[in-house]
Amino acid sequence: MRIGLVGFGHAGRFFHAPLITSLPGVTLVGVVTRSAERRQHLASAYPGVSAYDSLGQLAETGVDLLVIATPLGGRPEQVMQAIELGLAVVSEKPFAADAQQAQHLVAAAQHHNVLLSVYQNRRWDSDFLTVRKLIEAGALGAVTRFESFIERFSPASVGNASGGGLLRDLGSHQVDQALQLFGPVVSVYAERACSPQAPHLDHTFFMALTHRNGVLSHLGASVLQNSPRPRFRVSGTSGCYSVEGLDGQEAALLAGRSPTTCGEDWGAEEHRRWGWFEQGEERERVPSEHGGWDQFYRQMIAAVEGRAPVPVLPQAAVQALEVLDAARLSAQRGEVVTLAQDENRK
Template structure:
């Protein structure tokens, strides 16, 4: 399986290239980037790997999959170009600027029968996999409230609109995780945060989702938070699970590590980073599941070679985009936004 990468910014360089290069049964063909600086970094990181000026050049070299990791503003056009060339494509997140654009990409891929997936790598975070296991095993009982936060102090991120603002960029992960755990949403309420210096690009958000099944999700993110809250706090009738900090795979990739260099150590969280189960006076450590961002690419190869399910169905990305649209509308209107519910059995 021959894989090409479009874009070698922070995401392409750290979140895609090392995983593609580590993938058994795949060949990393090259990267599309015109930047002299990024070509130098590419040669440093992956000696001998080819750099191309365009998708057309990379396609002529022969690829089975194109991974598009460029700023949001120009990304949909590049995804469409890959689709029109009949090449299976992975879009980085956020998937689209709005649901209309997301639907256009999905419809174009379906019309040409081109596989399309979205890189929602945080479905394979250690902490999220642990939350999912605790919920599915019934350890927490019936879930009543799900709290999910990614907070950091990174003022250098202010004004960075490459992902369409903090809500659409980071929020796409948090919304996707909530939908994976608890299903469709009927109501959305949101608050966005701006600074006087950057009044056009949100640097933080709070979103409340009311799911069809009755669970309420509270999602929040910020790049100007000095005191970080728990990554997850999951309340259920049988107890509460909390965990601090972020999954370690991002830090490892930025440090130059990868599944190839680390082997069985990849994605393993040391015990001091494990979360807690609490109920009344009872408190115990919960062993974290092993993180596995590389599973996205392994499942992608299986899907293309064996016809199994794609690692992320584009319909999931559309649902996430619809919730993000509703969140922005909620902020603009300063009110709760109702979403169309899933059809009833009588309507099917």
């Protein structure tokens, strides 16, 4: 399996290349980056992997799969270029600025009979997998409220345009997770906060989603929060599960670790980071599931080889963008926005 990577910034360098190169039978054949500094990083970390000036040059070397990990501003154009070249493609999230642009890319992929998937790696977070397991086992009873927050204090991140603002960036993960657990959304209320220096790039947001099945999802993120809320708090008729802090795979990759260096310990959370089940005075630790961001690529490779569907269906990413579009509109108008309903969606 020959994989090419377009972009070697934060995402490409830390969140894609280490996972791609950790998989057996996979070759990272080249990286598109014109930055001299990033080419030095590439040569140091992956000797023998060539750097290219353009997606077209990389494609000419012969690749089975292209991964687009560039900033949102140019990402849709590069996804389209890969599609038109007839190459299977993985896009960083969000893979478009809005749902209309995303649907255009999905239609193009279908027209060219090309596999397209979106890198929703946080479906394989340890805490999310634990939440899903508890819900499916009925341990929480009927879920009534799902709270998901990613908050940190990182002033240097304010105004970072690579993900199109925090709502589009982290919000893509959080909405995707909520849709995976509870299905379609019928209405959205949202608030956004931006700095005067970057009035179109939110650094903080809050969303209240009402799902068709009646569950309420409260989602939010901030890079200016000194006192973060729990990562998840899931309330049901039989109890509540909560967990602090982020899944450890991000920190591990940033520290230079990977599935290759960690082996079977990859994605395992130390017991002091496990969450809690609580009901009344009852309180007990819940062992966290193993996280596995590398599972995205294992499933994508299987899809390219014709053995499985893509790990994240592009239409699911379009549905998440529809919710994000409604959230931006809600924040602009200061009112609840109702989404058009497709009864065929589950």
